[in-house]
Amino acid sequence: MSGGLRLALPGGALFEDACRLLSDAGVADIDAGRFDRQLRIATPTATVVKVRPTDVPVYVEMGACDAGIVGKDILWESPRDCYELVDLRFGACRLVLAAPQGSQLAEGRFPQSLRAATKYPIAARRFFDSLGLAVELIKLHGSVELAPAMGLADCVVDITATGRTLTANHLVEVAEAGRSTARLISNRASLKTRSEAVNQLAAALRRTVMAAATPVSGTSGPAASEPALRASALPDGDPGTSR
Amino acid sequence: MRGGACLDFARMSALQNPARGRAGGFADWIGAAAQRRRTVTEAFVDTFAAWGYEYLATPLVEPLDTVAAGVGGGLQAQLFRFMDADGSLLALVGERTVSVARVVSTQLQGAQPPLRLCYAGPVLFNRPPLGGRRREAMQAGCELIGHAGLAADAECIAVAAAALERAGVTGVQIDVGHADFVPSLLDSANLDAASRERVAGALRGRDLVAVEEALRGTEAGDAERELLLAFPTLRGGREILDTAGTRIGDPRPRRVLADLAELWEVLGRHGITANVHLDLGAVRDWDYYTGPTFELFSADLGFPLGAGGRYDRLLAAFGTDAPATGFVLHVDRCCDALLRGSGENGKVDALRLGYSPGRAGEAQALAARLRQAGVAVALDLEPAIGNRGEPVVDGAARLDDDGALLWRYRGEEGSGVEALLAARTEGAR
Numbered sequence: 001m002s003g004g005l006r007l008a009l010p011g012g013a014l015f016e017d018a019c020r021l022l023s024d025a026g027v028a029d030i031d032a033g034r035f036d037r038q039l040r041i042a043t044p045t046a047t048v049v050k051v052r053p054t055d056v057p058v059y060v061e062m063g064a065c066d067a068g069i070v071g072k073d074i075l076w077e078s079p080r081d082c083y084e085l086v087d088l089r090f091g092a093c094r095l096v097l098a099a100p101q102g103s104q105l106a107e108g109r110f111p112q113s114l115r116a117a118t119k120y121p122i123a124a125r126r127f128f129d130s131l132g133l134a135v136e137l138i139k140l141h142g143s144v145e146l147a148p149a150m151g152l153a154d155c156v157v158d159i160t161a162t163g164r165t166l167t168a169n170h171l172v173e174v175a176e177a178g179r180s181t182a183r184l185i186s187n188r189a190s191l192k193t194r195s196e197a198v199n200q201l202a203a204a205l206r207r208t209v210m211a212a213a214t215p216v217s218g219t220s221g222p223a224a225s226e227p228a229l230r231a232s233a234l235p236d237g238d239p240g241t242s243r
Numbered sequence: 244m245r246g247g248a249c250l251d252f253a254r255m256s257a258l259q260n261p262a263r264g265r266a267g268g269f270a271d272w273i274g275a276a277a278q279r280r281r282t283v284t285e286a287f288v289d290t291f292a293a294w295g296y297e298y299l300a301t302p303l304v305e306p307l308d309t310v311a312a313g314v315g316g317g318l319q320a321q322l323f324r325f326m327d328a329d330g331s332l333l334a335l336v337g338e339r340t341v342s343v344a345r346v347v348s349t350q351l352q353g354a355q356p357p358l359r360l361c362y363a364g365p366v367l368f369n370r371p372p373l374g375g376r377r378r379e380a381m382q383a384g385c386e387l388i389g390h391a392g393l394a395a396d397a398e399c400i401a402v403a404a405a406a407l408e409r410a411g412v413t414g415v416q417i418d419v420g421h422a423d424f425v426p427s428l429l430d431s432a433n434l435d436a437a438s439r440e441r442v443a444g445a446l447r448g449r450d451l452v453a454v455e456e457a458l459r460g461t462e463a464g465d466a467e468r469e470l471l472l473a474f475p476t477l478r479g480g481r482e483i484l485d486t487a488g489t490r491i492g493d494p495r496p497r498r499v500l501a502d503l504a505e506l507w508e509v510l511g512r513h514g515i516t517a518n519v520h521l522d523l524g525a526v527r528d529w530d531y532y533t534g535p536t537f538e539l540f541s542a543d544l545g546f547p548l549g550a551g552g553r554y555d556r557l558l559a560a561f562g563t564d565a566p567a568t569g570f571v572l573h574v575d576r577c578c579d580a581l582l583r584g585s586g587e588n589g590k591v592d593a594l595r596l597g598y599s600p601g602r603a604g605e606a607q608a609l610a611a612r613l614r615q616a617g618v619a620v621a622l623d624l625e626p627a628i629g630n631r632g633e634p635v636v637d638g639a640a641r642l643d644d645d646g647a648l649l650w651r652y653r654g655e656e657g658s659g660v661e662a663l664l665a666a667r668t669e670g671a672r
Contacts, residue, residue, distance in 0.1 A: 062375050063545010072452075083475060084450040183452060191475055192418050192520070193542040199476050 004046040005197050008068035010053035014091040014182050018069045025208040066190035072180035076123040083191050085202045086184040089209050095178035098171040099155040100148045106172045116155050117147035124157035127177035145169035267372025269379050284363050284574050286410035287383040291361035294402050296385050298361055301342035307332035312560040313341030323369045335367040343386045348561035356389025384571035391566035396535040397509035399551055403570045404515050412577050416540045417518050420525025422532035424499045431493035432467035449526050466490040474524030481507050506535055543583040548576050593619035598642035600626040606642050618667050
């Protein structure tokens with residue numbers, strides 16, 4: 001176990017980029033395809049496990065892994081006691097409030113009572129609270145875009161990368177509630193008891209990410225060169241979205 | 244139950260009964276694990292006593308108002324709360340420093356400082372279950388009240404280290420920081436109030452990415468910016484104080500560095516600097532702590548084994564203005580670390596004493612003698628018939644028809660009580 005760090009990677013949309021980043025940074029030479037048949041791969045430098053995105057913070061907080069890669073959107077919803085060390089910049093997406101085309105809300109007028117469907121109740125609650133809006137949240141586990149069309153909710157708070165899924169469901173973006181990219185997180189104790197290894201990992205990933213970044217101003221916005229989180233990857237069945 | 248680690252699943256499921264449930268996040272402690280938990284707690288309290296800390300017991304329940312005077316909203320939200328007969332709110336305690344502070348400000352008011360007090364007992368958290376986190380935990384801790392100097396801070400660190408050592412927890416690393424370092428850096432960084440709050444919030448959330456974002460576009464000085472961004476790496480031996488000192492001009496953070504240098508000296512006299520790291524970026528509850536802070540880690544565990552620090556403002560909330568420092572050790576996490584470190588599951592070793600018919604009185608007298616000599620003995624409740632000549636199993640002794648005592652104990656085998664007592668002494672060595 002002391003031979004290398006134990007790293008948790010999120011299955012789903014971020015997985016291939018995460019594997020590539022670890023290889024590029026020289027942290028662990030792993031190929032995403034090898035995880036088709038096994039969930040844990042030990043290299044001379046690190047032991048890497050593939051888990052569901054929502055489980056990455058659990059593995060890291062409990063000390064089963066020293067560090068992990070996970071989308072900020074996952075961290076919004078599962079506040080765990082971890083260090084968030086580096087913005088890895090890939091997997092960029094935004095959390096937006098979207099409403100049906102032609103609705104009052106779509107035109108910027110907030111009705112007195114509002115029901116919002118979302119997979120992100122904590123982030124949505126924080127967003128509405130900061131605006132001072134009393135909104136009833138309906139937690140769904142997938143296909144949130146459907147809710148307004150079926151009369152389940154007046155609007156949605158959901159993740160979007162390209163906006164295509166919203167448009168296809170006749171929804172328009174009203175406001176941005178947050179921005180997400182992949183993050184490197186670390187266990188509290190590992191940062192102390194294996195500080196050299198964890199800090200080296202953070203430095204290596206930071207270097208690689210900075211080197212790859214085109215001179216775009218700002219860091220958290222989705223860069224054009226990045227393989228954006230595909231909207232088609234979001235509906236049910238993707239490990240990243242079903243909780 | 245002991246020895247039988249495997250349960251018969253078929254038999255268990257045949258007895259399906261909802262009355263056998265147990266609340267999530269709570270645990271039964273059985274056999275060797277229960278024994279270990281007790282001996283660890285005792286090792287801690289014995290150490291505290293050896294350093295002159297007086298044991299006190301406080302209730303499991305405190306009025307919510309009392310709790311609220313001492314702990315912040317974050318911890319309060321994690322408490323089991325309920326209503327008293329008169330409608331006032333009560334809470335099950337989630338830590339015991341507040342209770343000790345209440346006692347110091349009431350029953351012990353006027354006692355000659357410094358006060359050295361210690362405690363051990365369960366605390367409870369109403370966290371959502373299924374998170375893998377305990378909701379009931381055993382905590383043991385010390386409070387050193389009425390002394391504002393670094394000697395008191397160093398003593399607490401030394402007591403905590405000694406207690407872990409006595410309990411057999413090895414490979415402990417002690418991270419020493421200072422609650423005023425990051426706030427003083429923030430104050431000297433030339434930030435406006437809103438940016439300062441954003442940076443502090445991000446540091447509190449251990450979110451380095453947000454710290455970077457919050458610092459971007461502010462007027463923060465280069466040295467402060469660099470130190471704030473490097474907070475997880477501001478860690479090392481005595482030398483990091485000099486490294487940081489060369490970059491900081493403001494007197495307040497410099498005073499913190501001078502304090503830590505002096506603390507390092509005192510810890511050196513306690514002989515524990517080999518396991519100590521100075522951690523300038525330590526993220527602790529800055530509203531609560533006012534001076535040096537520390538956390539204890541083991542490489543075997545993802546959570547701190549204990550934590551402490553100076554909290555000079557707490558007593559004032561109870562009407563006694565006195566400086567104070569202290570720490571808490573998490574007994575259950577220490578047990579986890581012991582189990583993971585050695586992999587050994589310990590053993591409860593009471594000697595089982597059997598006897599032939601007609602020898603009950605003799606066996607009772609023998610058991611009493613052995614117990615007096617410090618051997619734990621479980622005496623059979625009925626005589627054994629017809630096992631003459633058979634070998635005894637380890638951890639058992641038999642008083643035969645002819646009055647001979649045959650035994651196997653701690654891997655040794657023999658006959659006669661004198662040899663048994665000698666074997667006990669050997670084993671204890």
